[in-house]
Structures are given as C-alpha cells and as structure tokens.
Amino acid sequence: MLRIWGRLSSANVQKVVWMAGEVGQGFERVDVGGPFGGLDTAEYGALNPNRQIPVLQDGDLTLWESQTITRYLAARYGGEDWWEADPARRALQERWMDWMLSELQPALAPVLFGVVRKLPGHTEPEQIAAGVRRSEAKIAILEAELQRRPFLAGERPGIGDITVGCGVHRWLNMPVERAARPAVERWYAALIARPAAASALPLPVT
Ligand SMILES: N[C@@H](CCC(=O)N[C@@H](CS)C(=O)NCC(=O)O)C(=O)O
Numbered sequence: 001m002l003r004i005w006g007r008l009s010s011a012n013v014q015k016v017v018w019m020a021g022e023v024g025q026g027f028e029r030v031d032v033g034g035p036f037g038g039l040d041t042a043e044y045g046a047l048n049p050n051r052q053i054p055v056l057q058d059g060d061l062t063l064w065e066s067q068t069i070t071r072y073l074a075a076r077y078g079g080e081d082w083w084e085a086d087p088a089r090r091a092l093q094e095r096w097m098d099w100m101l102s103e104l105q106p107a108l109a110p111v112l113f114g115v116v117r118k119l120p121g122h123t124e125p126e127q128i129a130a131g132v133r134r135s136e137a138k139i140a141i142l143e144a145e146l147q148r149r150p151f152l153a154g155e156r157p158g159i160g161d162i163t164v165g166c167g168v169h170r171w172l173n174m175p176v177e178r179a180a181r182p183a184v185e186r187w188y189a190a191l192i193a194r195p196a197a198a199s200a201l202p203l204p205v206t
Contacts (some may be wrong), residue, residue: 008201015163022194096163
C-alpha cells in the first residue's frame with residue numbers, strides 16, 4: 001500500500017491524493033506539516049531533505065515533489081487513461097501541470113495567505129488585491145480554454161485537470177469577490193463530482 005506524507009489542506013498534497021484515488025491505489029496518509037509539525041525530525045529529513053510535503057512511499061521508492069509524484073502515479077498505475085503514450089498529447093496535459101506550479105499557485109498564494117491564513121506580513125489590503133487581480137488574469141485564461149473543450153486537453157480529464165483543479169478548488173472557495181466564469185464552474189463541477197476528487201479536496205479551504 002502507498003504511504004503519502006502531508007496534511008490535506010496543502011494543494012500539493014491534494015494533487016497526489018486525488019491522483020492516487022483516480023488510479024485505484026489504496027494509501028495510508030500521514031498528517032505532517034502545518035499545525036501537525038513533524039517535518040523537522042531526522043526521520044522526516046531522510047524522506048525529504050527539503051522538509052516539505054508531500055512525500056510518497058511506494059515499496060522501496062521514496063519520492064518528493066508533488067508534480068513528479070503525480071506523474072509517477074499516472075505512469076505507474078494509470079494506464080492510457082492517465083498517462084498518454086503520445087508525446088504531443090502528453091505534453092498538452094503536462095503543460096497545465098507546469099502552469100499550475102509556475103503561474104496559478106504563485107498568483108493564489110497571496111490571497112490564501114492574506115485572506116484565509118491571515119499570516120503576519122501578508123494582510124495588507126493592496127497586497128491581497130494584487131493577488132486577486134493576478135489570480136483573475138490566470139482564471140480568465142482557463143475560462144477561454146474551457147469554453148472550447150470540456151477538459152483542459154480534450155474530452156476527458158487528465159493529469160493537467162487534476163493539478164489545476166486543486167488550485168481552482170482553492171480559488172472558488174476562498175471568501176473573495178470573483179468574476180463570473182461559467183466554463184470554469186462547469187468544469188470544476190464535473191471534476192468535484194468524481195469520488196477521488198471529493199475525498200482529496202476538503203472544505204473549508206484552510
Ligand atoms: N515544489 C514542492 C513544494 C512543496 C511545498 O511547498 N510544500 C509546502 C506545503 S504546500 C510545505 O511543505 N510547507 C510546510 C508545511 O506544510 O509545514 C512540491 O510541489 O512538492
């Protein structure tokens with residue numbers, strides 16, 4: 001059985017938990033990080049020298065970096081449904097994973113830190129408003145894409161949808177004013193209806 005280390009309030013952990021569910025792998029999840037602590041022990045440092053979550057253990061394999069873990073689970077257990085054999089089709093999925101990490105997550109972070117977590121140094125209204133504007137610009141890109149097709153890279157969900165879905169779950173459930181995005185809302189509703197997503201994406205966002 002897989003072991004996943006990390007609290008479920010982390011979007012990086014959510015990606016991994018959601019992917020494991022989609023590919024039908026049972027797992028044990030260990031709450032570490034955030035209020036649970038546990039990242040500063042020698043044992044945890046041996047699992048991940050960055051002392052971050054998530055970490056996956058699968059038999060003798062220990063992996064960190066959420067996107068790498070997500071790709072591994074898809075490739076190892078997901079078959080053609082989740083790991084496209086064709087490099088072009090796979091790249092169209094993976095592009096969204098990288099976009100999540102480099103564009104959407106950094107845009108959302110000031111909003112999460114300022115509005116939800118109220119972290120010292122992150123609560124200036126102008127800082128939060130800038131984060132909301134930046135997030136809206138990214139969500140507008142999703143809206144345009146999802147007006148053209150049901151999922152980010154075609155007719156069925158893929159690893160890109162799972163990864164970006166964790167960010168959009170956060171965006172749609174934080175107490176901020178948002179522009180109407182009907183295509184994003186339709187896509188999110190289709191994703192969250194999946195049992196693997198529902199159990200990976202807790203509410204409220206914390
Ligand atoms: N690039 C890493 C980033 C991991 C990361 O930033 N993890 C955060 C949570 S999202 C963390 O470990 N924070 C410390 C904590 O939760 O205590 C990945 O994608 O796995």
